[in-house]
Amino acid sequence: MTRKQRRMTIIGGSLAVLALAAALVLNALRDSIVFFSTPTMVAEKHVEPGKRFRLGGLVQPGSLQRGDNLAVTFEVADGNAKLPVAYKGILPDLFREGQGVVAEGALDANGVFKADTVLAKHDETYMPKDVADALKKQGHWKDDYGAQASGAARPAAATAQGNPQGAVR
């Protein structure tokens, strides 16, 4: 086998693997990407029920209600709009009313956001970066959120994985 043939074999093989990878990536991009929305964006865009997305905003003070067997409901607000969220499971350590939260799940037929994951992932200002950016963009950013951040801000993460089907899987 000459040098040229060897090179062609290697280039051919590389192209085949690259094509395979590109096909896999394009296929995955179609349905495994989760978009981030705020309640305002949900209200404006009319997200269809069943489509997964990430909802970010502030937990509306006074809206948290605990039901039986770890079921909780609360509202996520961003100043313009509110969206009710239902979740079953243990809320993360850093979950607080009036503070930032990101939930992942989908809307049901009644317009309630059924979350299967709740993240309270933020730094000392109790504001996830995604939520802070969205609030800033809408002009709802209050300076007192940022005031505490004058020192070096360090995040803490806590994640809760819920299980909507039942207690034992």
Added chain:
Amino acid sequence: MIAESGHYALVLALGLALIQSIVPLIGARLRDAALMNVARSTALAQLLFVGVSFTALVMLHVNSDFSVANVYENSHSMKPLLYKITGVWGNHEGSMLLWVSILALFGGLVAGFGNNLPLSLRAHVLAVQAWIASAFYLFILVTSNPFLRIVNPPIEGRDLNPVLQDIGLAVHPPMLYLGYVGFSISFSFAIAALMEGRIDAAWARWVRPWTLVAWIFLTLGIAMGSYWAYYELGWGGWWFWDPVENASLMPWLAGTALLHSALVMEKRNALKVWTILLSILTFSLSLLGTFLVRSGVITSVHAFATDPTRGVFILLILCLFIGGSLSLFAGRATSLKQGGLFAPISREGALVLNNLLLTVACAVVLFGTLYPLAMEMLADFKMSVGAPFYNLTFAPLFALLLLAVPFGPMLAWKRGDLLGVTQRLLAAGVAGLVVVAIVWAWVRGGSALAPLAIGLGVFVIAGAVTDLAERTGLVRLPFATVLHRARGLPRSAWGTAFAHAGLGVALIGIVCETTWNSEYIATMKQNEVAHVAGYDLKLDGLFQRQGPNYREMIAEFNVSRDGEAIRVMTPSKRSFTTRGSSTTEAALLTHGASQLYVSLGDATAEGAIAVRIYHKPLVLLIWWGPVLMAFGGVLSLSDRRLRVGAPKPARARQRLQPAE
């Protein structure tokens, strides 16, 4: 005084690094040995001064000197001594100081133990090291000085993030940095080779041990970080495809490819250009990782600070080094001589396939990490790329790679016999298929994917064993001969087998944990019993306890199986008053390679508590796999050829000179 000396030592280190960046190169142009040898002294002196600087910061933390901003923000006088020390790198400034300390350590090692390198190569390598070091010293001194004083010192510090107050912080970041930064050596060697325009098999022989050391630490560092997240975050996840995790996985993938291509270069003098490119890419990915973590473009547990000037500075360093090295590569690569020929079906061909799949898998991870960032910047919408994406892309590519792994070491160099190798691997293949059938029958239906993946894992392990059996002549030859041959086998052959088997072990662990993980989440009252995977967990009660800088609520569970008491498990929830935050300390019960995992949620008003109980079958294999891989790496590192391979300079003459 300590803070000022630390600061001053760091400035001196910068000065030394600047000298080391220029003088050895002038020496190499003029062929002046004295000037070239400056690199050796400056590299060692740099190590000394950075060491002084790092020690100073450790002392400040240990003494709880809250007049220093870094200590005030990350320490507390009540914090246990271990966390006072580890807290040094539990923050942005300190972790960058650890980064440059390790860089200086590697530079010092090349200077101290690189006596068998040609003088000009060593001068070049150390000069390139000094460029990297200068950039990062400047970065620390300009944007993230850990020695800044506070004008009115507070009495008490703000304490370290509770999640980081764990033994994991003592091990994970240093290991990871030893890996990340270790790849700077192969980078410097690659740039030196391009500058000198000379590269040969001996070059690969020098680079391989350094790459191997970095790879071993990176492997252990990633595994350690994964286990830490598993037990500390409280919900049993061990890999999140978080951008920061990807940032450590990418150099690992590229570094693994580099290890294999350097092998081809060393043994067969082929793939030179590719090996050089991989060395550059591997370290570039390490730098990219540093950028992603340190710049605050992403949110994660690991991202300490979001100061825009830091991000811009690191981005500049990134562009300078990656852009510069790739341009140098583009300009010089063609001048490197091509190496030996080989047929597509051969050991070289298999290693090329390995490289291809590893780099493409790495590219997929890179895409998944940067795509959301690019979309946010260009199209102005946010999204996340998570596990589903990687399951559809990374997993198939890696499955393909694993399928090919057993074939590689059994193919001959230059021209291999695929049919013969397939015949010899028949037993391993049959073992894999039998396992698929058994697992399939065991779970009766369900997804076919899990049994197939476990079969693949078994095939990889059996393939590694087959390779050893073939080499020693097990089964064919009398036992005494086999023993003799096993002893005579190069350590690197054993290393290969262990590392490859480790892949199979990890795969089996990953598949079992994700497929047959059982979980129980509920609120429990006293004396209530939870049944999970054959275990009965009775909640005996809740207790309060005062720790050094936290209060904790402990739940006591009596675990029994079939009426037989096994152990008491005590998960707890700690609340740290200084930061007003809490952490969840999970309790683990290990049974073989499987684990029972209990963590606590909030207590309700009626004295009940939310609990999360998981049974994770064979979960420990996920981390035993990487440990096996690292052990294989260590065996390989101790191979005779890496110790005595490179030529020795004539030093004996100097020693014989009279003393006066």
